[in-house]
Structures are given as C-alpha cells and as structure tokens.
Amino acid sequence: MLSPRSTGALALAASLLVPVALDAQETSPEIGDAAPTFTLPDTYGTDVDLSQFSGEWVVLEWLNYDCPYVGKHYSSGNIPGQQEKWKAQGVKWLAIVSSAPGTQGYFEPDVMNARTASEGSNVDAVLLDPDGTVGKMYDAQTTPQMFVIDPDGILRYMGGIDDTPTSRVEDLETATQLVDQALTELMAGQEVSVPVSRPYGCSVKYAR
Amino acid sequence: MTNLPTALPRLLRFGAVALLIGLPAGLTAQPVDGDVTPYSDGTFVTATESFTPGTTARIGLHIRIDEGWHTYWRNAGDSGSEALLDWNLPDGWAAGEFDWPFPERFEYPPLMSYAYEDEVLLPLDLQIPADARPGTTVRLAAKADWLVCDEVCLFAVDSLSLEVPITADEDAPSEWAAAFEANALRLPAQAEGWEFQARTDPTDEALGLGVTTPAEWDGSLEGAYFYPHHTTLIDHFRPQPLAVDADTAWLRFQLNSFNGGLPERMDGVLVLAEGQSFGPEARRAIAVDAALLEGPIPAQAPVMADGAEASGQLSLLAALGLAALGGLLLNLMPCVFPVLSLKVLGFVEHASGDRATLRRHGYFFAAGVILSFLALAGTLIAIRAAGAEVGWGFQLQNPAVVTALIFLMVAVALNFLGVFEVGNALTRLGAVGADESGYRSSFLTGVLATLVATPCTAPFMGAAVAAALLRPPVEGLVIFGGLGAGMALPYVLLTLRPALLERLPRPGRWMETLRQALAFPMLAVAIWLLWVLGLQVGMGGAAAVLTALLVFSLGAWMLHRTPPASVATASQKFARVAGVVLLMFSLGWGVGRFVQPAGGASADAVAVSWEPFTASIVDERRAEGRAVFVDFTAAWCITCQVNKRVALNDADVTSAFVDRDVALVQADWTRRDDTIARELEALGRNGVPVYALYPADPTAPPRLLPNILTPRIVLDALESVAGPSSTTVEPTQED
Structure with missing residues (x-):
C-alpha cells in the first residue's frame, strides 16, 4: 500500500516524535496511590522485593547513620523503640541507605551490619541503594525520612519521623511522633490525621 | 572527621571501640575533638x-x-x-x-x-x-x-x-x-508600588507568584528568585520560570511533594537578580505576602521562560536576517525556481540592452514583492488586533493555538516530503505581465509574483505567519519585510549582473531533495511546540494531539494517493472520502479539544435573577449577610457564554444559589466600564471571564473561580464559602 518513500518519511516523522511521547513526567509518591515497588539487596546480599510484603504493613526509613538527625533519634532510642514496638505488631521495618559510595552514610555491608548493631537498631533489614534509584523514586530528600505502606501496598504516610525539626533531644518530649501516630490510627481503622509532613534532617547523599 | 576518604577507616575503628565500651554510637556524629561548634x-x-x-x-x-x-x-x-x-x-x-x-x-x-x-x-x-x-x-x-x-x-x-x-x-x-x-540591606523590605498575587492551580499542582512592578521601576525581573517561608509549599529544586502576562510577571512553581495542605497565604522573599535593585537604598530583597487564591497561572513559551542567558529572544536584526534567508530559500522551491531565470530573461528583453533600465526593472519588481509581503503582514496584524478585541489571543499560552501550529508544521513537513501537494499555479507566473513594458508593470509583476507564488510558498511561510500573529507587530512586519527582500534578492542581483544567469544551477532533482530535507526542521519545530503543549495540558493532552496528527497524516496521504473523483474507481472514491473525513475529524478532534466551543444565543430558562454591577453592590449585599457571586462577563467573550450555559445556568447550580441565598451580580464588560475595570483590577485581573465569590463575612477575601467552569466547581466553591471552611492539617510548624 505505502510507497517505500512515504513509508520511510512517515516512519522518520514518527520516530522523531517518539522521544517526546516517551518523555514521561517526573513522578513523586502520592498518598493513597500504590507505593512504588522495588527490589534492593540487603546487607547480607539477599534481594528484598517490596511486593513480597504484600499483606503486611511496611515502614520505610531512609537512613544515614552519620547524619546527626538520625543520631538524635537513635542515640535517644526514639527510632529503635518504635521499631521494636511496631515489629511486635507484625510491621516490617526496612531501612534504606541511598548514600552513594564515598559519601556520608555509605558503608560496605559488614561495616553497616556492625553499625546497625551498635546503634541499637531493630530493623528487619537495611537495604542498599547506592545509585539512589529507589531514593529518587520515593523523592527521599532527607535522613531520616519515613513512609508507611499498608497491606494492600498503598502509601499511607510520608514525611518526617516527627513534627519537630530540631537537633535537640529534649524536643522529643513535646514532638508528635508522626509515624507512630499514623500506624496507631491506621491499625484502629481510622483516617491518618497527618498523612504528609515535612521530611527533615540531612540531605540524602546521592551520587553527584 | 567528615573528610570522607579518611572517615571510613576512622569510623570503623570508632565503631569497634563504641561496640566494645557500649557507647551510643549516635554520638559519632559529633566531632571527636569536642568542638561544640x-x-x-x-x-x-x-x-x-x-x-x-x-x-x-x-x-x-x-x-x-x-x-x-x-x-x-x-x-x-x-x-x-x-x-x-x-x-x-x-x-x-x-x-x-x-x-x-x-x-x-x-x-x-x-x-x-x-x-x-x-x-x-x-x-x-x-x-x-x-x-x-x-x-x-x-x-x-x-x-x-x-x-x-x-x-x-x-x-x-x-x-x-x-x-x-x-x-x-x-x-x-x-x-x-x-x-x-x-x-x-539584605533583609527583605516592603517595596512601595509593587503588587503581588499568589495563585494555585490544582489541576497541575502548580503555584504562581504574580509580580506587578510600578511603572517607574526600570529594572528587570529576569533571574529573580522567590524564597518561600513555608518549608513544604513549593518544590525548591525546580527552576522558577518567568512568564509575562500583560503588566504582570509570573514566577511559576511546582507544588512540593511533601505539602500537607496549602496555606492561606504565600509569604517569603523575592530576591532580584544581581545588579537589579529597588528603592533608594538599592535593596534586592522584597518582602512578599499575598493571599493564595485558586486560579490559572499564566505560563509562557518555555524557550523564553528558560531564557537564562537573556538571549532567548532573537534580536530584531537577527530575525530580519533569518527571514531574508528564508525568503531566499523560497526561490529554491521546486515551483518557483524554474521561473526565476524566465522572469529575469523577460526583464533583459524589455531593457533592450540598457543596463540602467534593466536595473530599475529589478528594483521595481523587488519593491512590488516586498510591499506585497508587508501588506500580508499588515493584514495578519489587523486580524490579530481584531481577534484581541474580541478576546481571542493568538498566543502560545493558548493550547488551541499551539495545537493549530503543530498541525500546521506537520502539514508543511508532509507537504515537503511529498505526502501531498498543494496546487501548482506558479507556472503561470512566467506569462504574467509579459506584454507590458513599463516599470509600473515590473512593480505589479512583483506583486503578482508574490500572490501567485502563494500556493507553493504558503507552507513554507507558515512559520512566518505564526510569527506575525504571535510576535509584537513591529517584529511581524520586519519578518515579512525580510522574507520579501530575500525572495526579491536574486532578481535584483540578476538584473544587476545578467551574466550570472548562466551560473545558476539547472532545475532538477536536487530541488526535490532540498524540499524534502526542509521537512525535518519543520518537524523539529513541531516537537518543540508539542513540548510546550505538554507543559500546558499534560502528557494526556499531548498524546491525544499526537494521535490526531497520525490520523491527520493518514488522511492527507490517502487523499493524495487516490486520483481525482472523475477517474477514480469506487474503492478509490471511498478512500478519498475517507481521507477527507479523517482530515476533518483529526483537525476537529485535535485542535477543537482546546477551543472553547462557540456559545449560542442565550436561552436562559432558569429563574434566577442577576443584578447589574455597581461599585457598592457587593458591600451592600454582604451587609445583608449574603454571599455574593459576581459574574464578570461580556457578550463577545465566548468562554463566558459557555460557562453561563454549562455551569451558571445548570439546574443544580441555580438551585444552590437559591438555597444558599447567594446574591447574584452580573458585571457586563461588553463595553469597557471603568467601575468594572477597577473591580477587576482589585481582583488582580484585567479581562473576563472572572468569577468571584465573596463570602457573606465582609472581612473574608473573595474567592476566584477558574476561568472555565463546571457545575462541580461552582458547587464546591459555594460549599466552601457557606459551610465550615475545610481545614487542612498543617503538620509542621510554619511561621
């Protein structure tokens, strides 16, 4: 039907337009939407796929042990305490490290495991995301930064660990622990009163 | 301690020591030497x-x-x-x-x-x-x-x-x-005479800050940056493109993905680019605090918005040069080129060997060509002015215009590639004016040459036509003048040196090759426009237009592949008709989706009464404890008519108006009225349609509705004004 010439021309024209069509918009995670799925290796070399936790509550925590904000929440016992509390209720708590090799917070798996132990962490796994793919997929800006995913894989909370973006340990007394609040409300079948908050802390040390 | 190459081993060591002595390792974040700062x-x-x-x-x-x-x-x-x-x-x-x-x-x-x-x-x-x-x-x-x-x-x-x-x-x-x-001097200060408007456009999660500078300020907002106080209002990383809409410049932002609810006001600091300043103290930082209202945010063709080097706009001279080059290229169009030498040979004959006469023939011919182009530009500018008069902006802000241009560019490209042809009337050009001999006839020949060449050159001139419609009038005239000059140039040169005629390449296949090659710049322009469109209407809209373009191309190709009806077989006739249908359908569907359908004569049947607008009516009605809905409209405003039919006269909407005892006021701007103009200005607008809902509480600010209404939008707005304001949770403390 088509003469070779017009076929070629049309194909050319179409191929010129394809890059435009494929230039998909940058997406960011949305409360109420499915949480982006990913597969990342943990510090023991096992691949962990988010979808394997279908049917379970999942907390994602962006982690950099050398970030002083993370330090505030670990040395005070705030985050380890929450990990322990919610793990007892069957929640899977995954820490993700998106620090690029050579930047703060990046450690070889063995060192990371030693740190995880020494920090008193109770996470189920520390996942390694050295090229920052998953971090960028989740728009992770800071450490700590938190996400709560329900058993259907829907994102229910994203933002800070609490609502008081300071370095002071004493502020923990007055801060509202937003992840804890969201999980408590969700398990009680209630709406999350604060589903989105400002993530605060150190910047995620993405590869530059 | 944070020097990374050395940090790792030290951390290892420290981690091990910490493990041994049970020291909370979180403390490693502090420097080891005990410096508290x-x-x-x-x-x-x-x-x-x-x-x-x-x-x-x-x-x-x-x-x-x-x-x-x-x-x-x-x-x-x-x-x-x-x-x-x-x-x-x-x-x-x-x-x-x-x-x-x-x-x-x-x-x-x-x-x-x-x-x-x-x-x-x-x-x-x-x-x-x-x-x-x-x-x-x-x-x-x-x-x-x-x-x-x-x-x-x-x-x-x-x-x-x-x-x-x-x-x-x-x-x-x-x-x-x-x-x-x-x-x-680095602290933000109030800038006298500067006005700010903050908008939110929920459809594409965009925010905008409108900056109206006082007339006496002669600086530039290019490179100005808005630092918001709110920590999760705008996406901090994205650039803040600047668009100019009438006398207001708009900085555009993307909503921060961790925004937990929009604040009522947008406050922060607008910092002028280095070298720019305001006020007697030459400050750069202006305090901004504006009510955040819903409404569309003017956006501009991104090429200009991105113009970081401020060189985004072609200088007039460069535009002239490019246009002249384009005009020169017009002569190489397959249907024009063969005529060139014929025409000049005609002049040579008329001049009977007198070089001066020959030259003058050339000049008059050129004048005819250039003046015709200028007249064409004038007509287009007049059309544009008339269009603006009735509210049709030929601007790249308008997705319908962008889409129409995409179709034009693709049509031109298809034409160049030979997928279809536009008539070929130029062969007659050689004969035009052949038996007249005066300079007047040379001038008229120039005019006629331009006119007759149109079917063949029109596709190529699409870009110039678009420019004349989109750019300021002076630039339009310059571009068309340049095109004319470029097209006339070879004639002038050849009449100056007839000997050059021998050096001209022979017409031949190369002309067709050139024409096909020129299709690709056209497609590049189409891609750029499509990107602009994508920013305006999102990926979905752009994909729809691409689909329409595919159908359009198919239609054009089918039409051209089939012989004229007189000699066609039944199936060819069918293909021909189908081609036409596809063409019409794709154009209507592609461009029409962004065009406001023409509103018919109003046939209002619903019994709500609208009071005419006066300067004090809003205050009077609010004093009675009623919310007031003001419809700023005009007979020539097609969007206004559509909104009236689709939304304002909708049964649910009218009954909601009645139920909530909303006072309805119509501000008719068909003939420009100063009172209404002032009210529009107070709302930060300078045209219609504008829909403003004033809550009954006289201290509450008016709420602006989008320019394009649906019953839902109006009902939601009524709900939010009448019912308890839907509070959004603000999780972090902002100041």
Whole structure:
C-alpha cells in the first residue's frame, strides 16, 4: 500500500516524535496511590522485593547513620523503640541507605551490619541503594525520612519521623511522633490525621 | 572527621571501640575533638556599645563559617534546619525573633538548600525594660543551635553570653554597627508600588507568584528568585520560570511533594537578580505576602521562560536576517525556481540592452514583492488586533493555538516530503505581465509574483505567519519585510549582473531533495511546540494531539494517493472520502479539544435573577449577610457564554444559589466600564471571564473561580464559602 518513500518519511516523522511521547513526567509518591515497588539487596546480599510484603504493613526509613538527625533519634532510642514496638505488631521495618559510595552514610555491608548493631537498631533489614534509584523514586530528600505502606501496598504516610525539626533531644518530649501516630490510627481503622509532613534532617547523599 | 576518604577507616575503628565500651554510637556524629561548634563559631554581637532603659536595641547572632560549609536560612530548603536560640534573659527583658537576611541557593541535585556561607549576622530586637538600672551590666545568655553542612551536616550547639552596660544617655555605636547596617540591606523590605498575587492551580499542582512592578521601576525581573517561608509549599529544586502576562510577571512553581495542605497565604522573599535593585537604598530583597487564591497561572513559551542567558529572544536584526534567508530559500522551491531565470530573461528583453533600465526593472519588481509581503503582514496584524478585541489571543499560552501550529508544521513537513501537494499555479507566473513594458508593470509583476507564488510558498511561510500573529507587530512586519527582500534578492542581483544567469544551477532533482530535507526542521519545530503543549495540558493532552496528527497524516496521504473523483474507481472514491473525513475529524478532534466551543444565543430558562454591577453592590449585599457571586462577563467573550450555559445556568447550580441565598451580580464588560475595570483590577485581573465569590463575612477575601467552569466547581466553591471552611492539617510548624 505505502510507497517505500512515504513509508520511510512517515516512519522518520514518527520516530522523531517518539522521544517526546516517551518523555514521561517526573513522578513523586502520592498518598493513597500504590507505593512504588522495588527490589534492593540487603546487607547480607539477599534481594528484598517490596511486593513480597504484600499483606503486611511496611515502614520505610531512609537512613544515614552519620547524619546527626538520625543520631538524635537513635542515640535517644526514639527510632529503635518504635521499631521494636511496631515489629511486635507484625510491621516490617526496612531501612534504606541511598548514600552513594564515598559519601556520608555509605558503608560496605559488614561495616553497616556492625553499625546497625551498635546503634541499637531493630530493623528487619537495611537495604542498599547506592545509585539512589529507589531514593529518587520515593523523592527521599532527607535522613531520616519515613513512609508507611499498608497491606494492600498503598502509601499511607510520608514525611518526617516527627513534627519537630530540631537537633535537640529534649524536643522529643513535646514532638508528635508522626509515624507512630499514623500506624496507631491506621491499625484502629481510622483516617491518618497527618498523612504528609515535612521530611527533615540531612540531605540524602546521592551520587553527584 | 567528615573528610570522607579518611572517615571510613576512622569510623570503623570508632565503631569497634563504641561496640566494645557500649557507647551510643549516635554520638559519632559529633566531632571527636569536642568542638561544640564544628567548622563554625557563633557569637552574640550588639549594634551599640550600651543599652538605654525603655528602648529597643539591635543585637544579633553572628555565625562565622569555614570555607566550603554553610548554615541555613529560616526555610532550609529540602534538608537542614535554621538556627534557634533558647534565651535565658533577666526578668522584664524580651528578645524578638531573628530577621533573616536573604540566603543563597546551594544545589545538590535533586535537592536544594537555602543557606549562607562565610558568615551570617542574624539580627533581632531586644526590648530594654524601662526599669533597667543605668550603671549596671546585663548578661544576655542563650543556648544557640545551628546546623553546619557541606556534603555532610553537623550540629553546632553552644551556650553564648554577652555582658552589656546599661547607660542613661545615648548609646554609642559599637564596632559591629557598620555590619548591622550593611546586613540590614539584605533583609527583605516592603517595596512601595509593587503588587503581588499568589495563585494555585490544582489541576497541575502548580503555584504562581504574580509580580506587578510600578511603572517607574526600570529594572528587570529576569533571574529573580522567590524564597518561600513555608518549608513544604513549593518544590525548591525546580527552576522558577518567568512568564509575562500583560503588566504582570509570573514566577511559576511546582507544588512540593511533601505539602500537607496549602496555606492561606504565600509569604517569603523575592530576591532580584544581581545588579537589579529597588528603592533608594538599592535593596534586592522584597518582602512578599499575598493571599493564595485558586486560579490559572499564566505560563509562557518555555524557550523564553528558560531564557537564562537573556538571549532567548532573537534580536530584531537577527530575525530580519533569518527571514531574508528564508525568503531566499523560497526561490529554491521546486515551483518557483524554474521561473526565476524566465522572469529575469523577460526583464533583459524589455531593457533592450540598457543596463540602467534593466536595473530599475529589478528594483521595481523587488519593491512590488516586498510591499506585497508587508501588506500580508499588515493584514495578519489587523486580524490579530481584531481577534484581541474580541478576546481571542493568538498566543502560545493558548493550547488551541499551539495545537493549530503543530498541525500546521506537520502539514508543511508532509507537504515537503511529498505526502501531498498543494496546487501548482506558479507556472503561470512566467506569462504574467509579459506584454507590458513599463516599470509600473515590473512593480505589479512583483506583486503578482508574490500572490501567485502563494500556493507553493504558503507552507513554507507558515512559520512566518505564526510569527506575525504571535510576535509584537513591529517584529511581524520586519519578518515579512525580510522574507520579501530575500525572495526579491536574486532578481535584483540578476538584473544587476545578467551574466550570472548562466551560473545558476539547472532545475532538477536536487530541488526535490532540498524540499524534502526542509521537512525535518519543520518537524523539529513541531516537537518543540508539542513540548510546550505538554507543559500546558499534560502528557494526556499531548498524546491525544499526537494521535490526531497520525490520523491527520493518514488522511492527507490517502487523499493524495487516490486520483481525482472523475477517474477514480469506487474503492478509490471511498478512500478519498475517507481521507477527507479523517482530515476533518483529526483537525476537529485535535485542535477543537482546546477551543472553547462557540456559545449560542442565550436561552436562559432558569429563574434566577442577576443584578447589574455597581461599585457598592457587593458591600451592600454582604451587609445583608449574603454571599455574593459576581459574574464578570461580556457578550463577545465566548468562554463566558459557555460557562453561563454549562455551569451558571445548570439546574443544580441555580438551585444552590437559591438555597444558599447567594446574591447574584452580573458585571457586563461588553463595553469597557471603568467601575468594572477597577473591580477587576482589585481582583488582580484585567479581562473576563472572572468569577468571584465573596463570602457573606465582609472581612473574608473573595474567592476566584477558574476561568472555565463546571457545575462541580461552582458547587464546591459555594460549599466552601457557606459551610465550615475545610481545614487542612498543617503538620509542621510554619511561621
């Protein structure tokens, strides 16, 4: 039907337009939407796929042990305490490290495991995301930064660990622990009163 | 400790030691040497040597920062946090909040920090109690927290104090007085005569800040940057493109993905580009605080918006040059080129060997061509002016216009590639005016040549036509003048040196090759326009237009592949008809989706009564405790008519108006009316349609509805004004 010439021309024209069509918009995670799925290796070399936790509550925590904000929440016992509390209720708590090799917070798996132990962490796994793919997929800006995913894989909370973006340990007394609040409300079948908050802390040390 | 190559082994060691002695390893975040303010030092400083009872003194936290490190502004951006003071003041003493000098931007893709480097002075007011006793000394003490970061961040926590004598007489300036003064110029200030509007466009999660500068300000907003106070309002990392709409420039932002609810106001600091300033003190930072209202945000063709080098716009001279080149190319169109030599040979004959006569023939011919092009430009500009009169903007802001241009560019490309042809009337050109001999005839020949060449050159001129419609009138005229000059140039040259005729390449296949090659720049333009469209209507809209283009191309191709009806077989006839149908359908579907359908004569059947607008009617009705809905409309405004039919006269909407006892006011702007114009101006608009809903509470600000209404939009707006305002949770404390 088509003469070779017009076929070629049309194909050319179409191929010129394809890059435009494929230039998909940058997406960011949305409360109420499915949480982006990913597969990342943990510090023991096992691949962990988010979808394997279908049917379970999942907390994602962006982690950099050398970030002083993370330090505030670990040395005070705030985050380890929450990990322990919610793990007892069957929640899977995954820490993700998106620090690029050579930047703060990046450690070889063995060192990371030693740190995880020494920090008193109770996470189920520390996942390694050295090229920052998953971090960028989740728009992770800071450490700590938190996400709560329900058993259907829907994102229910994203933002800070609490609502008081300071370095002071004493502020923990007055801060509202937003992840804890969201999980408590969700398990009680209630709406999350604060589903989105400002993530605060150190910047995620993405590869530059 | 944070030098990374060395940090790793040290951490290893430290981690091991920490494990051994059970030290909470979180402490490793602090420098090992015990410096409480790593890479920085903080001190309290005062602008005066002493304090006088009952006055307000200026003091500040001065932070000196090591090279390569920074500390944060009040909104730190995507990470980090601002400095805090925890005062321990004697009774009766009160310290205010920091005034924040404007920060700089530090990009860590995909993150952005708003911060200071080298040093920063954070000033604040201190109230000296009236009963402070002269002759004594006051000790100002506070715990200061700040964060110092380069790639990594460290906390700085220090107990700072300063002793200052109290004196009865005037306070002498301190050694820091000059620093306070210089620093004060970096603090945001109110800019007299500047107006700000903040908009939110929920459809594409965009925010906008409209800046209207006073007429006497002759600076430029190019490169201006808005630092918001709210920490999760705008996406800090994305650029802030600038678009100009009438007399207002709009900075556009993307909503921050961690926004937990829009604030009622957008406040922050607009910082002018380096070298720009306002006011007698030549400040760069303007305090911004504007009500955040729903409404569309003017956007501009991104090429100009992105114009970081300020060279985005072609200079007039460059435009002229390019247009002339385009005109020259017109001569190479397959249907024009063969005529060129014929025409010049005609002149040579007429001149009967007299070089001067020949030259003059050339000039007159050129004048004819150029003037015809200018006349064409004039017509287009007149059409545009008429269009603007009735509210049809030929602007790239309008998706329908962009889509029409995409179709035009693709049609031109298809034509160049030979998928279809437009008639070929130019062969007659050789004969036109052949038997007349005067210069007048040469001039007319130039005019006719332009006209007759149109079917063949029109596709190529599409871009120029678009330019004439989109650019300022002067540029339109210049571009068309240039096209004419370019097209006439070979004639003039050849009449100057007829010998060159022999050097012209022979017409042949190369012309067809050239024409096909020119299709690709056209497609490139189409891609650019499509990108513009994508920004305006999103990926879905752009994909729809691409689909329409495919159907359009198929239709054009089918039409051309089939012979004329007289000799066609039945199936060919069918294909032909189908081709036409596809063409019409794709155009209608592709372009029409963004065009407001023409509104028919109003046939209002629903019984709601609209009062005419007067200067005081809104206040009067609100005084009666009623909400007021004002429809700013005009007979020539097609969108207004559509909105009226689709939304305002919708049964649900009219009954909601009645149920809620909303006073309905119609401001008819068909003939421009000063009272209405002033009201529009107060709302930050300069045209119709505008739909404003004034809550019954006279202190509440009016709510602006989008320009394109649906019943849902109106009903929701009524709901929000009448019902309890739907509160959004603000999880973090903002100030």
